[in-house]
Every structure is written in C-alpha cells, then in structure tokens.
Amino acid sequence: MSEPSQVEAARVPLVEVVGMTKRFGALLALNGVSVRLEPGSFHAILGENGAGKSTLVKCIMGYYRPDAGRLLLDGVQHDIYNPRQALAHGLGLVYQHFTLVPNMTAAENLVLGQTHASPTIDWANERARIESFQRNMPFHVDLDARVTSLAAGEKQKLEILKQLYLGHRVMILDEPTSVLTPSEADQVLGMLRDLTKAGRLSVVLITHKFREVRAFAEDVTVLRGGRLVGAGKVAELNDADLAGLMFGRETVFASADRTATKPGKAALEVRSVTTLNDKAMTACDALSLTVREGEILGVAGVAGNGQRELVEVLAGQRGIEAGEVRVAGVHYDRSRKQMRRYGVHLLTEEPLQNSCVRGMSVAENLSFRNFDDGANVQLGCFVRRSVLRRHARTLIQRYDIRTPTPDARLDTLSGGNVQRTVLARELSGTVSVLIAQNPCVGLDFSATSEIHSQIITARNRGAAILLFSEDLDELLELADRIVVMSEGHIVYETPRAAADVETIGLYMAGHRSEREDLWASNA
C-alpha cells in the first residue's frame, strides 16, 4: 500500500457494486443488489432487521465470497477474496465495535494499523508524519491519550482517523452511531460529511435512524429481504416513502397507551450498593434507587458512569462490594430460583456477549429461562427438546424473528434478530421486574415501537421496570420517573411530567448538585 504522504493526494474512486448475490444454504440473503457510489458522495443504506445490509458490506469487504456479483473501482473490475485486499484498494470499514487497542496511545494505534509494517518503527519520523496528517484534518484527537481514557465519541473519531491515515478513501460504516450519544453522532457524521463535501472521501452509512439519513446523506438505497427495493436522492423522498420501501407495507406501529396506574409497593430496591469496575475502581458508589410496581424508572446518563456495572450487578454478573439488592421486599441473591419466583427478567445490550450463546441454536437460546421447568422436563432430568422447539416456533412467529429454522445457530442471525430472540425469551414469561439496558439499539423502528409498546404493556400490568438508556427521547417517552446517573451516583431525579431536557443534560454532563459534599468525601 502507498505511503500516507502520497495518499493524501489520492483520488476517491467511483465504486460500483453490480448484482451482488449471497446465499446461505436455502436462504437468499442478498439477491442481485447493485449500488453506485459517486466519488465524494454520502450514501445511506436503509433496511429493516435482516434485510441484508451487513451481508452486503461483508461481500464488498471480502469477508464473504459472493455467489455472484462484481465490484468495480473506476470502472475496473476487482476480485476481492479477503479483507486485506479490500483494504489495499482503499476500502475501509468501521464497525459498531471498536477495533482499537485499548492500552496503547492514539498515535500508537494509528501506526499499528499500517500494512507496510517494517520490522522497526522510527517513532520520530512516524510522529512527524501523523502530526502533519492531522493538521489537514477537520478534527483532532489527543495523540498521547491512551484509548481507554477516551470517550466513545473520541474513540469513534480516532477509528475514522485511522482509516483515513491508512489511506482509505471509501469508508463503510455499519451502524456506527449506536454507541454514541446523539450529539457525538452528529459531530462524527458531520465531520464525515465535510470530508465528502471536500471530495476527500466517499461514505456508505448503514443505519436505522432516519434523522441521520436526512441530516447527512445525499443518496439512499433501501434493501428488503435481500433485494434492492428503492434508491434515490434523499431530498426527493419523505419519511413515509422510506418507511414504505423498508417494510413493504403500510407500517402499523404498535403502540400501547400508558394507563393511569398508581405505583404500588417497592418491587426492586437497590440499597447503598457499591461495586467495582473491571479495573477495580469504584463504579457505583453507595447507590440507591427504588422501582415500584407499575412504574418505569428511567436512568439517564452518559455511557461509562456506572450503568453497565449496575446492570451487571442486577444480572448476577458482577459482585457487590457493599449494600444489598432487594426484590419484592426480600434479599435478592440473583439465583435462578429467585429469578423465577419473583419474575426478574433482563434485556441487556450486546446480547451476543451478555446473554446468549453464539454456538447454540435459536431454539436453545430461547429456552435459557425455562429448559429445566415443568412441562419441558421428563423423568426428572431429561430436556424435552421437541417441546422446546415447538415453544420456539411460537415465539419466532410471535416476535417475528427472521430465522430459517429454530435450529439455526444464533450467530447466523442478523444483529437485530439476535436482539429479538432475547426479547422473546425475556418478555414471554411472567415479568414482574424488568431491567432493560438500551433495549432498542440496533433495531429498526418498527421493532423499536414494538418494544416500547411491550414495555408499556408490562408496566400497565403492574411490572416494575428499570430502564437504562442513552437515548433521552426514549426515556422521555417511556419513563414515569427519570433519574440521572453520573460517576456512580444518582445526581438528579424528576417525574416525567416535570422533566426538562436541558436540566437533565446538565446533570448528565457532570453538573454537581447539592450532593457535592457527599461526593467529595467519598472521592
């Protein structure tokens, strides 16, 4: 690959994808999809969960070998058999998850990605090169900061910077903004748009968020069931057109009205819980909160302020240093018996990491809560797989999980369908306490509205719901009461009716309340 200094002048190629087709067994995941990406354009790809968006990207990037289809760069056909070749042609991919090395500095990460690695590194030289490169960029990252100390938005910027430094002139982003707050997302995407406007880059953005498409993209391509169902200029299509193309029907949005319930007894109590993060530093500091029956308590906060650790405590994945969790008035030991007895269910983020087994089938993953329960067991110890499978079929239908069979491995499902699988498992039982963490990240909006209505329905039935979300709009829509979590503390509380976005934002950003003294003494 060429040296970065030369690459800065490199042209952005015209990219044409022609008739891309990919089959998985009996499933036609991509069916003759063509996309044309003019140099310097910002192109969005839309589609419901399982439409084939990630598959298209993986075919372009050489992760999958397509069954048919061609990739042309500036009109010349290129066969791409592995990701390295794609990178060498200047195609770069940014995932939702970071691929940076956490314990190294930003500068080290930039150097690390180069494929022309020589056995020794001339740091002074590399450093000078990076600095001159960064001067030409519309945004900057502190080169000496360790990646671990960067916020999600900064990391995503560094990721993009790395792609540019490596000389990639076509950047494909697969749901890049789900780890970012809306303002971080706007910043990152805005910056990419500036680069495209300046003709230095072409961008393909995969997203479920219409807002982002509208604000940043010029062209849009819509996939459904592996086929291209529409394409055009964003400016010429309205949201209803796009939704119509995505779902292929008049979309009926599930919606449930919140009934006026009076919050009942305390169902879930977190009492002065202190817990440590992975680096053995305090993540939650004597934190207390109470969720009542028939109430949704929303927890707002910037990621990394102890929310994840608190969810892990409630899920039984992390130890408690001090304090206690109580459910229905009794000590909660996070055992299977108690989970079942008190109907405690969890929707955690990143299901493949946190709540599922990739190598087990969809049907098996659907039965983690009840495989050892009543009718699913015979002779005391044998799992009745036929019953589990039948149960799975019902859930697959009810929750609209797109899978060829209940026996397919879970990791062959699209991201959104993995999430639906967890949803089906967790919401289909008797739910008295539900802990949900960013439950709609990565879901298309028909699924999002479906989940929202499910959450409201559960609440109306009297369940206590603790909802962690980085999406303030979601909290304002769903929660009865909102608290803000910052640096391991609850720093603000408000009923929804009185909620004010600006005040909440202020506390999320670290504004300190009257509890300041308390913090200082704990620090």
Add this chain to the structure above:
Amino acid sequence: MIGAAVWRGPEAAVLTVGAVLVALLAFGIFVAFTGLDPFAVYKVLYLGAFGSRFSIETTLTLAAPIMLTALCVVIPARAGLLIIGGEGALVLGGLGSVLAGVALNGAPASLATPLILLAGAAAGAIWIAIPAALRQFRGVNETISTLLFNYIAIALLNHLVSGPIRDYGQPLKPTSWPIPSAFMIGTIPGLSVHWGLVYGVAACLVAFVVLRQTTFGFALSILGGNLRAAQMAGLPVAALALTAAALGGAAAGLAGAVEVVAVHGAASISLVVGYGYAGILVAFVARQNPLAVVLAALLVGGISASGGLLQRRFGMPDAASTVLEGCIFLAVLGSNSLYGRLRFLQSRSAEVK
C-alpha cells in the same frame, strides 16, 4: 474452540476424516524420508492394529482406558474448562483402588470389586475437582494447574510405592501392595479383552446422553458457551463447573482402577504409560463428542498396538507411532479453521437441517 454446543454433524465428520487422511499422507512423507516404502508401512500399521484377532484384541485393550481419559477432557470442556489432568487422575484412581482393595480384604468379591472401582473413580473426581475449584474461586488457570497436578500425582505414586505401601516381595521395581486376587476382574467372555472396554464404551454412551439430553448437560452448554449468559440465567455456575470437572476426573480415575483390577493387580509406575495424554488427543480428534470418542480411541489404540510391529518389521524407532499421533492431532486442530469455508459442505449441512 472447546465446548462448541451445536454439533455441526456432517461438516465436522468430513473435516475430521479429511484431517486424518492428510495426517497419514504427512506421515507417509516422513516415512519415505527415512528410506522406507510408505505403503508397506501403512499396510503393517493396518495389520498391527486390525489385521488379526490378536491385534484387534490388543487395540481394544489399549483403547478402553483412553476412552475414559478422553472423557476427562470432554465433560469439563462442556463447561468451558480445558483440563489436561487425565494422567494424574488415572494414577490417583489406581492408588485409590489399591487402598480400597487392601482395606476390603476378606469381603466377598461381588461387593468388593464395585467398591474398588468406585474408590478409584472417587479419587480421580476429587483430584480434578481441586484445580477446578482453584479456577472457580481463585482464578488459577486450570490447564496449567492440571498439567502440574500430573507431575504431583506421579511423584505421589513414586513416593507411596517405594515406601509407605511398598510390597517388598517385588524386588524388581517398586510396586504397591497387591489387591487380593479374588477381586480381580476377568475378560469379556469369548474375547481376551478385559471388562474395562465395556466400562469405557458405556461411560461414553452415558456421557453422550447426559450432555445432550439432560437439563444438567443443557446448563453446562450454556456455561461453556458463555459464562455471562449462564450468570444471567441464574445458573449455579460454580457448582456446575465443579461437577463437570469431578465427573471427568471420575472417568479417568475409573480407568486407573480398571488398570489395577484387570491388568496389574497393584499400583506401580506401569500405570503411567501416557493414557492420559492419549485421552487429550482423542478428545480433540473426536471434537469433544463422546460418541466419536469411542471411534477415535480405537484409532489411537490401533496406532499404539501396531507400534511394536513397526519396530520389529522395519526397525523404526518406537517414537514413530507418536509422530503419527502428533500429525493427526495437528491436522485435526488445523482443520478447525476450515469450518464454514468449504462451500460443498455448507449447502449440504443446510439441507440436512
């Protein structure tokens, strides 16, 4: 990857058979370099393993303990533990059975023999449960600790048989007190193969059913597949892991007990002939599937059985069969990277679903 939960049937079988063929090819090249005719060697290999009634019986006798030590890898692997302590557990099983046999002197054999086997299994179970507990509660890597436990077990054996439980009537090599000869088990009627083969095959069948069909096996698959998912499901993670390790240890301990009551009649360094390590090989060749363990153990048992013949006929070093086993092990591990890459297998396995 260990503990893969979905048995990707046809694909796994084709890959394994292919890997074994590749390994045979590599071994043939190795043989050719030593100046011998590879096809003549293959032929003798086959004859020595399966060519006659005698060689088949030798193969079966050697395969029996390997089936049991392979389970010491397979069962814990389901829970996500990579245990390579089968050799040590086998030794402990042998010692346990000797002590039980001596203590039960005078009891009726129909009572004593099952108790002796049980004692061997219990000793192996405890032996492997210890490193599993260290892993569970102290974060000690179980692979390293079980490897070291093998050395401890052998040292313990040497210590006991050269002093505390030594039978001074055996001047040639340090040997433990013998168990009463009435407690020895004989051979399967019509075969000169001892009953250990039946125990080995039965244990593999039981393991298959337990891992595939029971709630316990299901819970182990969740744990081995993703610890965090198991925690979220509220499963008793520590108890499951310890039980799986103990069951594996019990299988290897039983192998040691059978070697005592069916072959040696006492414990000595003769117990340490590498059955434990062969079990690791077999577990991986069988891709952690207990039924496939039976077949893989026959393969490895056959290679060992023909070792002597290769030596006599061609003057090959006795390490030759180890080289072949090593080739198979590497080829099978290497073939794992081909999962999902071979197109003709892809569509096939999708149809079979």
